[in-house]
Amino acid sequence: MLLEMKGIYKSFPGVRANCGIDFEVEEGEIHALLGENGAGKSTLMNILYGLYVPDKGDVFWNGKKIVAAHTSEALALGIGMIHQHFMLIPKFTVVENLVLGSWEGKNPQLDVKDAAERIQQLSLEYGIKVDPWAKVEDLSVGEQQRVEIIKALYRKVKLLIMDEPTAVLTPGEVEDLFKVLFKLRQENRSIIFISHKLDEVRQISNRITILRDGCNVATVPNSPDLDRGKLAQMMVGRDINFNIEKPPSEKGEVVLSLNKINLKSGTEFGLKDITLEVHRGEIYGIAGVDGNGQDELAETIMGLQKIVSGHVHILGNETTHWKTPGLRKLPLAYIPKDRHNVGLVMDMSVRDNLVLTRVNRAPFGTFWQIKMKILWDNAVDLIKRFNIYTPGPQTAAGKLSGGNQQKIVMARETGQPVDLIIAVQPTRGLDVDATRFVFDTILAARQQGAGILYISTELEEIMGLSDTIGVLYEGELIGTLTGEMVDLQTIGLLMAGIRV
DSSP states (O other), rough: OOEEEEEEEEETTTTTEEEEEEEOOOOEEEEEEETTTTTTTTHHHHTTTTTOOEEEEEETTEEEOOOOOOOHHHHHEEEEEEEESOOOTTTBBBHHHHHHHOOOOTTTTHHHHHHHHHHHHHHHHTHHHHHHHSSSGGEEEEEEHHEEEHHHHTTOOEEEEESSSSTTHHHHHHHHHHHHHHHHHHTEEEEEEEEHHHHHHHOOEEEEEEEEEEEEEEEEEOOOOOOHHHHHHOOOOOSSOOOOOOOOOOSEEEEEEEEEEEEEEEEEEEEEEEEEETTTTEEEEEEEETTSSSSHHHHTTOSSSSEEEEEEEEEEEEEOOOOOOHHHHHSEEEEEOIIIIIOOOTTBBBHHHHHTTTTTOOOOOOOOOHHHEEEEHHHHHHHHHHOOOOOOSSSBBGOHHHEEEEEEEEHHHHHHOEEEEESSSSTTTTHHHHHHHHHHHHHHHTTHHHHEEEEEEEEEHHHOOSEEEEEEEEEEEEEEEEEOOOOHHHHHHHHHHHOO
């Protein structure tokens, strides 16, 4: 047995993260780790990787008891980890990121040329295209993940922990990633695969361990009769309905109108002649490979990007040149893609994050005064309604799991009636139960007469939720589909830039 974790306990103030967990990984195995947001998956892996020390319990590596009190000790053993939010320095090149912390080369300067050659060798060997001299800030999210994988291979890891590795990838990139993981398994390396995507878990894993409320519920072999319904039931303790039931809804007045929007991004146009309308009672889905203008589209609507030409109308107001604070006074919700840097203030409490956009308006306060009791009551209500796992309203948002941070954003933005919702990747990092809650929230807003612009790279979500689907390719709305026109093949061709 390569790895054994026995009786692992870990608590934080007000939170029991791990409670007597037993977990093991064999050589040459892809072992999936499942659980709801806050179930204890990340804490357990952070203990293994040397970021936390367990309160109680033992870790054995190749039969020998170890205590990895630092990530350098874990790496020395051959344990690597690719976090959900990549640990890369944007201003550095790929090769500079890879040699960080390394003493290879001659002082006083590292010899990055040899490292770059090694990167190119690994790229060819594993079919991972990476330019050693590219700056990380110029790479797409998918390319950054390739850098993280190359970094692990460069350090010759024997066990690779991957936390939500497919959350930011296109379907094609997911296939490429799986080919790499299968090759690693053939080389007798092991992978711990943390994911909320049950179909992917069933596709790639040898065994599956399910955590719930900090405890090990079961470890089961992957088999054809283990469907995602059974896995979801073990994760949350009850049956989950995976069907998206979308009741009929009649389109009402236009709540969002974009007319020939052009936006520059660097030397290229970030958006090209974008024209669309979102009506009351309609979910307008935006599909496309990540990095084709989705972020720019949302940020343009929210006054975060300067438009070159065109017009934006929201709820009957021309908002083309409005600033974001003015837009936030309208009855609209904005769920940004980047919850860490845009959606939340990580050092602030859950309570305060839940009112960030309207703390100086009734009923929460005025320019001169904040009504703390109302803020507290609001937080208690939203925590309960949105099932946010937190020790209490006073806990810093940064102390919660990524999924629970996303729930805070969802609760703040959709916890009260709105007429327009701009949602960008709202289910990213959420477990099956929380994802179901997002769907229900979006559909309920649609039934109440809100218009929703739903931007996602998850085609299953887009096809299941949307009344109208637009496909972005290189900043251009290359096609719009409704009704019987909607099918996976057509959307796939449009995403590749092929007009149909």
